[in-house]
Amino acid sequence: MKLNELRDNPGATKKRMRVGRGPGSGKGKMGGRGIKGQKSRSGVAINGYEGGQMPLYQRLPKRGFSKPNRKAFSVVNLGLIQKFIDEGKIDAKSAITEESLVASGLVRRVKDGIRVLNKGEITAKIDITVTGASQAAVDAVAKAGGSLNVAAAAAAE
Numbered sequence: 001m002k003l004n005e006l007r008d009n010p011g012a013t014k015k016r017m018r019v020g021r022g023p024g025s026g027k028g029k030m031g032g033r034g035i036k037g038q039k040s041r042s043g044v045a046i047n048g049y050e051g052g053q054m055p056l057y058q059r060l061p062k063r064g065f066s067k068p069n070r071k072a073f074s075v076v077n078l079g080l081i082q083k084f085i086d087e088g089k090i091d092a093k094s095a096i097t098e099e100s101l102v103a104s105g106l107v108r109r110v111k112d113g114i115r116v117l118n119k120g121e122i123t124a125k126i127d128i129t130v131t132g133a134s135q136a137a138v139d140a141v142a143k144a145g146g147s148l149n150v151a152a153a154a155a156a157e
Contacts, residue, residue: 071112078137079120080106081128096128116148 020031033040048055081101084090089104098114101107107114113131118140125145133148141148 073113073115073132074107074109074111076101076107076114076116076130077119078116078122078140081116081126082120082122082124085124085126092124092126096126098130101130113151122146 017027018025019027020029022028030040038044038046048057050056081090081096084104084106085092090096090100090106094100098107098110101114102110115132115134116128116130116137117134118136122140122144126141127147127149128141129149129151131151133150138148138150
């Protein structure tokens with residue numbers, strides 16, 4: 001096999017259609033655009049337009065609601081906390097707060113608070129205070145011999 005003998009498999013490539021290149025090409029003269037009209041011209045973008053009829057996306061009812069003042073929490077998994085403890089970035093013997101989680105680099109910013117979820121294993125005995133936590137995360141920390149406290153400010157809301 002030589003470089004000049006390399007070929008694609010038969011049927012692997014297809015020649016592109018050259019539009020508007022004479023009557024013999026099969027797509028000459030008007031290039032498959034028909035006669036006159038908006039869509040025969042260049043620069044046309046009429047997505048969703050239905051010729052003056054009310055478009056489908058406007059005929060269908062709206063659904064759902066976006067709460068304008070909803071809370072956005074930074075999410076932390078228990079497995080990540082354990083990983084940072086193993087790497088020595090978080091001290092498990094002292095109380096872990098939201099500020100210490102940010103200082104360790106586990107969380108970039110607090111937002112409206114930090115919420116702990118039960119993904120991964122926690123083996124260290126930790127005392128952690130955060131804005132929110134899932135019940136499964138609270139149980140997992142208690143099982144490891146630690147305590148997970150949810151801050152009173154978030155519980156009042």
